[in-house]
Amino acid sequence: MESDKTMLWSMMGLISLQSKTLPDYLRQLYKLWKSYRENLSAFSHIDIPELEEASMGSRNEIYSSVGAYLSSLEATAKASKVSISRPRRNANLAFNLPSHHTVKDEFQGAQIWWTHHVEIDEKQGNRDRDRDRGSGSTERKYVLKISNIDRARVLSSYIDHISNFAYELKRRSKDRKLFSNSDPRGRWNSVAFKHSSTFKTLALDPALKDRVTKDLDCFQQSRDFYRRTGRAWKRGYLLYGPPGTGKSSLIAAIANYMHYDVYDLELSNVLDNSTLRELLLGTASKSVIVIEDIDCAANLPEKAMCRRPPDSQDEKKGSREIGRGMTSVTLSGLLNFADGLWSSCGEERIMIFTTNHKDKLDPALLRSGRMDMHILLSYCGFPAFKQLVYNYLDIEDHKLFDTVEEKIQCGGCLTPAEICEILIQNQSDPNTAMKSVITALEGSIARPASSPEKDEKVLSSQE
Numbered sequence: 199m200e201s202d203k204t205m206l207w208s209m210m211g212l213i214s215l216q217s218k219t220l221p222d223y224l225r226q227l228y229k230l231w232k233s234y235r236e237n238l239s240a241f242s243h244i245d246i247p248e249l250e251e252a253s254m255g256s257r258n259e260i261y262s263s264v265g266a267y268l269s270s271l272e273a274t275a276k277a278s279k280v281s282i283s284r285p286r287r288n289a290n291l292a293f294n295l296p297s298h299h300t301v302k303d304e305f306q307g308a309q310i311w312w313t314h315h316v317e318i319d320e321k322q323g324n325r326d327r328d329r330d331r332g333s334g335s336t337e338r339k340y341v342l343k344i345s346n347i348d349r350a351r352v353l354s355s356y357i358d359h360i361s362n363f364a365y366e367l368k369r370r371s372k373d374r375k376l377f378s379n380s381d382p383r384g385r386w387n388s389v390a391f392k393h394s395s396t397f398k399t400l401a402l403d404p405a406l407k408d409r410v411t412k413d414l415d416c417f418q419q420s421r422d423f424y425r426r427t428g429r430a431w432k433r434g435y436l437l438y439g440p441p442g443t444g445k446s447s448l449i450a451a452i453a454n455y456m457h458y459d460v461y462d463l464e465l466s467n468v469l470d471n472s473t474l475r476e477l478l479l480g481t482a483s484k485s486v487i488v489i490e491d492i493d494c495a496a497n498l499p500e501k502a503m504c505r506r507p508p509d510s511q512d513e514k515k516g517s518r519e520i521g522r523g524m525t526s527v528t529l530s531g532l533l534n535f536a537d538g539l540w541s542s543c544g545e546e547r548i549m550i551f552t553t554n555h556k557d558k559l560d561p562a563l564l565r566s567g568r569m570d571m572h573i574l575l576s577y578c579g580f581p582a583f584k585q586l587v588y589n590y591l592d593i594e595d596h597k598l599f600d601t602v603e604e605k606i607q608c609g610g611c612l613t614p615a616e617i618c619e620i621l622i623q624n625q626s627d628p629n630t631a632m633k634s635v636i637t638a639l640e641g642s643i644a645r646p647a648s649s650p651e652k653d654e655k656v657l658s659s660q661e
């Protein structure tokens with residue numbers, strides 16, 4: 199009896215292998231048997247076909263998402279048989295699951311098996327060839343196997359996880375853009391964003407670098423938090439410090455880290471508050487919105503944003519005056535831009551203001567919620583100096599490093615930009631580069647105590 203059963207199973211197995219060449223009635227029998235076996239099983243088998251039957255064969259997005267997701271799995275890369283490709287603009291190879299191969303994944307404690315099926319329908323292929331000499335019709339699908347218990351528990355969130363993963367992958371492979379508002383009618387113009395600054399190349403105090411990247415990671419993963427607490431999903435940073443300390447470089451590094459587009463808002467080109475609102479509405483989610491030199495852009499007399507009241511004269515001058523900075527944007531317009539109702543029209547946005555003079559800004563602009571993190575970028579510390587030397591001279595150590603460290607500790611203050619300049623000029627001669635840095639540091643110690651740069655250093659040490 200037992201051996202009969204085993205024989206039946208092996209026959210069925212053989213039939214399944216041969217199913218493509220079977221007569222129709224045996225095929226139907228095989229399908230019935232297969233679904234009967236699956237119903238009895240403790241596992242569910244879920245088909246994800248390449249084409250959606252319900253919508254006249256249009257592409258099933260989940261199928262492509264699963265393909266992208268499986269390619270990224272370590273288990274796929276380690277599979278005994280894989281096919282490889284290189285996705286567009288991606289330095290890494292993608293490992294694809296060949297037909298009838300299975301790979302295992304885990305999600306929230308559930309085990310999941312994926313099998314890729316590629317079937318060529320010979321009959322359909324012949325009909326197509328007769329009709330228009332087309333190639334054979336190929337049916338592709340992924341089959342997901344999951345226990346019935348886990349199916350109820352995680353399937354829906356697992357598929358969401360895969361779709362989000364694939365969306366993110368696609369977004370990251372796209373060219374990013376840098377938008378500017380040189381058009382006075384409140385429209386954005388864009389060019390490709392190619393700034394190469396990253397957190398790796400940025401010369402920054404390591405603790406600060408860590409704090410910023412952790413904050414960005416936390417922000418990106420906090421969609422549910424922002425929804426649950428009813429807050430708009432956005433974050434504000436104020437970057438302040440002397441010229442040449444890396445504020446713009448940090449903005450580029452943030453945009454590169456997050457893979458966001460950048461909207462560089464030139465306030466003096468904005469006609470009035472309603473144009474400012476239009477521009478805000480024209481920005482997309484997952485972006486960095488930047489207003490550089492917020493103190494100069496507004497040129498605040500007595501901390502009021504309105505450089506001069508909007509009157510009929512202004513209206514008539516219109517766009518002619520805009521280029522010369524005749525904006526009638528008010529402080530309240532700017533505050534609304536930063537966190538008014540309209541500011542929550544998109545999601546996952548970072549707003550960054552920069553200034554050389556934080557003390558000149560209206561406190562209303564700085565309050566938490568508008569600017570969540572105030573980041574001081576100051577003179578080059580020793581770890582940041584070493585990073586710059588590594589970037590420009592490709593060396594990790596030098597006999598004069600100790601002297602440089604000593605000069606910095608004794609009050610030598612050079613901006614990263616000043617140090618970069620010295621290193622560029624002496625790229626082929628590290629000895630001269632180090633000596634020049636030391637001389638410049640000594641010179642900076644002798645700068646008059648009232649110089650604005652020194653004041654900033656005092657301010658930085660008080661933070």
Ligand SMILES: Nc1ncnc2c1ncn2[C@@H]1O[C@H](COP(=O)(O)OP(=O)(O)OP(=O)(O)O)[C@@H](O)[C@H]1O
Nearest residue numbers: 400401402440441442443444445446447614615618
């Ligand atoms: N922290 C830094 N790390 C690496 N490079 C830096 C850093 N700071 C400045 N630089 C170099 O100096 C140049 C000027 O820096 P950046 O434009 O970022 O300064 P900034 O603080 O925005 O100045 P400003 O206040 O004048 O706008 C950059 O192109 C970069 O090469």
Ligand SMILES: [Mg+2]
Nearest residue numbers: 445446447490
């Ligand atoms: Mg700058």
